[in-house]
Amino acid sequence: MIRLVGVTLRRGVKEVLVDANVTLQPGERIGLVGANGAGKSSLFSLLAGRLQADKGEVEMPPTWRLSEVAQNLPETEQGATEFVLEGDLTLLRARHALAEAEASHDGLRMAEAHAMLQDAGAFDARARAQSLLLGLGFQSTQLDAPVNSFSGGWRMRLQLARTLINPAELMLLDEPTNHLDLDALVWLEGWLARYPGTLLVISHDREFLDAITRVTLHLDRAQLTRYGGNYTAFESMRAERLEQQQAAYEKQQDRIAHLQHFIDRFKAKATKAKQAQSRVKALERMEKLAPILAASDFSFEFREPTNLPNPMLAFDEMACGYGSTTIVRGVNRTVLAGQRxxxxxxxxxxxxTLVKTIARELPVLDGRMTEGKGLTIGYFAQQELDVLRPDEGPLAHMVRLAKAVSPQAREQELRDFLGQFRFTGDMVNQSVGSLSGGEKARLVLAMLVWQRPNLLLLDEPTNHLDLQTREALSLALNEFEGTVLLVSHDRALLREVCDEFWLVSQGGVAPFDGDLDDYQRWLADSAKEAARALKAAAAAPSSAPMAPPAAAPTMAREDRKAASQARARLAEQTKPLRREIDGIDRKLGELGAERARLEAALATGTQAATAIADSGRRLKAIADEVDALEMRWLEASEQIEAMTAAAGL
Incomplete structure (x- = not known):
């Protein structure tokens, strides 16, 4: 277990923890929450050993291995899969041990190293790494692409994959969802649900926290409080605790006023002096309770648009993409005023790509996009934070914006406006490069509000926002009179804001008939259907002739040779996965037979009580193992399917 006993931690002159005491049990899934700047990342550094407590003790089993996401962006030409594999420190040590043994020609050490490799799962390590990459959204064609060929967000996904593949008893995840889309986020939730170790996660995504955590640690004013439950349960319990504390504070204030009134009235009277003095001492002994100072609420609103064209947009066989590459085609949709x-x-x-085309960042490749008269677009792009000028302050950004778009404004008006977004005092001139990610995002929101749009295009606007700012954004969007098109992995925001959904899939755009729960079920059903089809194809007799495609009779000899070579390469690449699937099928058969024997024995009713208990525990263990094996079978099957699709076979 992990224990913090009387821990005080300072960063410079700031106290992050003061006399903190908490115990975390092995296997618990803990959400660490608190306001930006409260010290959550500092607590992670303390647990990881990068910081030392100024007072108290941090107790942790010495044999525990730690896994956490590195925050640096790697610069290497190493392939993505091999880069992820190096995150498996147990495998890495086994590889180094084998290399050293082979260099010294020590047969005994080589045998020991091979045993270490087997224990580390070296035979399927590459398949496991690629399964993580595919789950996090990488395409099969990118599995061996150089790391430095990916953008910053994708390199952070690579760092996350390195963390997940490392077998560790303690995993620390600091905002792991920031660079994920909704599909990858759902996959990550499923993966973490199967993680057997102790998990601590910092996140501002309430649905993510609710899905994976069962304990919440709240860091507030250098105090660490443990709550049993996920984030929603924590909010409820904390609200109740605050009400109780406030009631106790108000009751004490009434008692203090009563004592003070008695003292003031009778301290000069000889007959009451003794009683008055006793009340003075009672006041001095009283432990003063502090009032509950709720965090200052943050709120903002979008200004009323000057007009609302209807329809706002109309697409007629529109195609979107980059240069000569078409990504989405045949878009026939209409966007009306007030839609979400x-x-x-x-x-x-x-x-x-679709959002950038609507925002005029990309040209329409084919078809037509018709804009309503008076359309004014406010666009929040994923990379919007990167285009802020790091050497200028928020006020300079607003002055430049006010000159470019109406309404014009004096400097004091702009200062007052920035104050609504928590940029006050000297902060309006602080260089943007020194601001936090959340502060930069608030500045971008302020600039959007100033433009007074009637159509908001928001592409992952919550990546750097804390929970309070996300709630403020949700309220502002619900009160906005214009139209909203939203891309986000924040399911709470999608649920609260959107009335309908579009699905971008297989090169087209179509309405999705359902809500987010339906979408997640659709994702799971699609994956299962694809896996079943793949399993059926794999179970078909290999000697059975395959029906040639319609173009086969006229296929040139060179084309047939190339296709044959592609099939051979695919067979070699998928061989480890197919071998693993066969092994899983055999193991599932063995477990099924064992389960049948145990259930038959229990049905006789002749077993002793201890034997019945042992059988029950074994049946539970079998059920857990079957669930894990079936999930791994599905992942491996999906990976084979993705590799087959990428090969065009």
Missing amino acids: IGILGANGQGKS
Whole structure:
């Protein structure tokens, strides 16, 4: 277990923890929550050993291995799969041990190293790494692409994959969902649900916290409080505790006023002096309770648009993409005034491409996009934070914006406006490069509000926002009189804002008939259906002739040779996965037979009580193992399918 006993931690002159005491049990899933700047990342550094407590003790089993996401962006030409594999420190040590043994020609050490490799799961390590990459949204064609060929967000996904593959008793995840789309987020939740170790996660995504955590640690004013329950349960319990504390404070204030009134009235009277003095001492002994100072609420609102064209947009066989590459085609949709549309779809299907085309960042490749008269677009792009000028302050950004778009304004008006977004005093001139991610996002929101749009295009606007700011954004969007098109992995925001959904998939855009729960079920059903089809194809007799495609009779000899070589390469690449699937099928058969024997024995009713208990425990263990094996079978099957699709076979 992990124990903090009387821990005080300072960063400079700031106290992050003061006399903190908490116990975390092995296998618990804990959400660490608190306001931005409260010290959550500092607590992670303390647990990881990068910081030392100024006072008290941090107790942790010395044999525990730690896994956490590195925050640096890697610069290497190493392939993505091999880069992820190096995150498995147990495998890495086994590889180094084998290399050293082979260099010294020590047969005994080589045998020991091979045993270490087997224990580390070296035989399927590459398949496991690629399964993580595919789950996090990488395409099969990217599995061996150089790391430095990916953008910053994708490199952070690679760092996350390195963390997940590392077998560790303690995992620390600091905002792991920031660079994920909704599909990858759902996959990550499923993966973490199967993680057997102790998990601590910092996140501002309430649905993510609710799905994976069962304990909440609240860091507030250098105090660490443990709550049993997920984030929603924590909010409820904390609200109740605050009400009780406030009631106790008010009751004490009434008692103090009563004592003080008695003292003031009778301290000069000889007959009452003794009683008055006793009340003075009672006041001095009284432990003063502090009033509950709720965090200052943050709220803002979008200004009323000057006009609302209807329809706002009309697409006629529109095609979107980059240069000569078409990503989405045949778009025939109409966007009306007041609609709230959530845009769903897997990574790489074209959600951001569609939004960029609507925002005029990309040209229409084919067809037509008709804009309503007076259309004014407010666009929050994923990379919007990167285009802020790091050497200028928020006020300079607003001055430049006010000169470019109406309404014009004096500097004091702009200062007052920025104050609504928590940029006050000297902060309006602080360089944007020194601001936090959340502060930069608030500045971008302020700039959007100033433009007074009637159509908001929001592409992952919550990546750097804390929970309070996310709630403020949700309220502002619900009160906004214009139209909203939203791409987000924040399911709470999608649920609260959107009335309908579009699905970007297989090169097209279509309405999705359902809510987010339906979408998640659709994702799961699609994956299962694909896996069943793959399993059926794999179970078919290999000697059975395959029906040639219609173009086969006229296929040139060179084309047939190339296709044959592609099939051979695919067979070699998928061989480890197919071998693993066969092993899982055999193991599932063995477990099924064992379960049948145990259930038959229990049905006789002749077993002793201890034997019945042992059988029950074994049946539970079998059920857990079957669930894990079936999930791994599904992942491996999906990976084979993705590799087959990428090969065009």
